[in-house]
Amino acid sequence: MKFTSAGAIAADTRLLDKLTGIRRDIHQHPETAFEEVRTSDLVAAALTELGIPIHRGLGKTGVVGTLQGKRPGQRRIGLRADMDALFIHETTGLPYASKIDGKMHACGHDGHTTMLLGAAGKLAADPDFAGTVHFIFQPAEEGLGGGRVMIEDGLFELFPCDAVYGVHNAPKSPLGKVETRPGALMAAGDTWEVIFKGTGGHGAMPHMATDATVAAGHFISGLSSIISRNVPANERAVISVGHIHAGDYNSPNIIPSRVIVRGTARSYVPDVRNTLERRLGELASGCAAAQGVEAHLIYTRRYPPLVNAPAQTELAVRAAAATSGAENVDADCAPLGGSEDFSFMLEKVPGAYVMIGNGDGENSHFVHTPGYDFNDELIPYGVAYWMNIVALELGDAAD
Numbered sequence: 001m002k003f004t005s006a007g008a009i010a011a012d013t014r015l016l017d018k019l020t021g022i023r024r025d026i027h028q029h030p031e032t033a034f035e036e037v038r039t040s041d042l043v044a045a046a047l048t049e050l051g052i053p054i055h056r057g058l059g060k061t062g063v064v065g066t067l068q069g070k071r072p073g074q075r076r077i078g079l080r081a082d083m084d085a086l087f088i089h090e091t092t093g094l095p096y097a098s099k100i101d102g103k104m105h106a107c108g109h110d111g112h113t114t115m116l117l118g119a120a121g122k123l124a125a126d127p128d129f130a131g132t133v134h135f136i137f138q139p140a141e142e143g144l145g146g147g148r149v150m151i152e153d154g155l156f157e158l159f160p161c162d163a164v165y166g167v168h169n170a171p172k173s174p175l176g177k178v179e180t181r182p183g184a185l186m187a188a189g190d191t192w193e194v195i196f197k198g199t200g201g202h203g204a205m206p207h208m209a210t211d212a213t214v215a216a217g218h219f220i221s222g223l224s225s226i227i228s229r230n231v232p233a234n235e236r237a238v239i240s241v242g243h244i245h246a247g248d249y250n251s252p253n254i255i256p257s258r259v260i261v262r263g264t265a266r267s268y269v270p271d272v273r274n275t276l277e278r279r280l281g282e283l284a285s286g287c288a289a290a291q292g293v294e295a296h297l298i299y300t301r302r303y304p305p306l307v308n309a310p311a312q313t314e315l316a317v318r319a320a321a322a323t324s325g326a327e328n329v330d331a332d333c334a335p336l337g338g339s340e341d342f343s344f345m346l347e348k349v350p351g352a353y354v355m356i357g358n359g360d361g362e363n364s365h366f367v368h369t370p371g372y373d374f375n376d377e378l379i380p381y382g383v384a385y386w387m388n389i390v391a392l393e394l395g396d397a398a399d
């Protein structure tokens with residue numbers, strides 16, 4: 001099995017028409033976390049039609065297809081795509097726009113699912129490789145950690161993998177341009193909440209009260225010092241406040257007894273993540289003590305940082321170069337601020353995750369916005385990239 005370029009896949013117009021049809025069909029019928037029933041039925045039917053044995057039910061709606069190469073080999077790899085949509089009302093006005101009010105594929109997971117199905121079809125037609133490919137279609141990437149749930153349900157016990165790979169489209173990036181890096185590519189995405197509790201009281205008599213609002217105010221002003229004073233200068237981290245709640249809009253003359261501040265914390269290495277959690281608690285307690293009120297921190301570790309293994313990243317870069325041309329591959333991009341639950345799989349199995357440009361035309365939109373659409377011209381890049389990963393991992397492309 002040799003390398004495949006995106007151009008070679010794009011030249012197969014019959015295949016491309018079929019895949020575009022699948023992509024738009026999924027796009028019209030978006031399903032959110034753990035409810036990807038129709039989508040997983042579609043995936044299961046497509047794999048079955050290709051003669052690929054499937055296993056269903058990991059992470060509720062997850063589907064795993066397993067393809068053996070026709071040559072003997074012990075190595076096993078996992079290729080992963082996500083299937084879920086978002087709670088956003090689509091405004092693209094496209095003929096194949098979402099048919100479900102309030103839900104849309106605004107992150108391109110319709111395209112990710114299609115690209116992996118396309119690769120499964122090509123590989124099943126000519127499994128000229130040595131070993132096993134597991135096609136992993138996971139639910140609930142957006143926030144609910146479907147990847148983690150699949151692992152808890154036994155993904156890697158049932159389907160052991162020596163390496164795993166993932167891709168995501170990159171909005172506003174040139175079509176087919178691949179970006180990745182060894183080490184931390186994406187951040188740990190945690191949420192935190194601090195509850196300040198005082199006595200509250202009459203707004204005219206603050207000396208009779210303890211005031212949680214003042215403590216919360218000092219806490220919020222102090223947050224940036226955690227980044228500037230506690231995180232080493234050669235590391236990165238972000239803390240943002242996303243929600244503040246206190247008192248009642250109709251009661252400006254009442255000192256609230258409770259103030260809730262909620263936010264996000266992003267980091268790339270365990271040490272910094274631990275520092276953020278510890279210092280948020282210490283800052284909250286210190287600010288509370290200064291006002292004679294109490295503070296309670298709830299820190300929720302959601303997605304770990306996404307850490308690419310060096311050897312698999314190198315292999316992914318070679319696969320990307322064979323797909324898009326070496327000049328269209330950035331093998332050492334800056335770490336991204338977002339989070340991704342493929343990180344749970346990378347905690348268990350070495351692997352690599354890459355971003356592939358969705359196109360940077362005038363009408364391109366960021367993911368998670370109502371005008372976004374996955375670019376069908378990206379499908380051949382994704383299909384070829386997956387084939388090249390298999391060629392390098394299990395084929396003789398490297399020879």
Ligand SMILES: [Zn+2]
Nearest residue numbers: 107142367368
């Ligand atoms: Zn997303």
Ligand SMILES: [Zn+2]
Nearest residue numbers: 107108109168
């Ligand atoms: Zn996404």
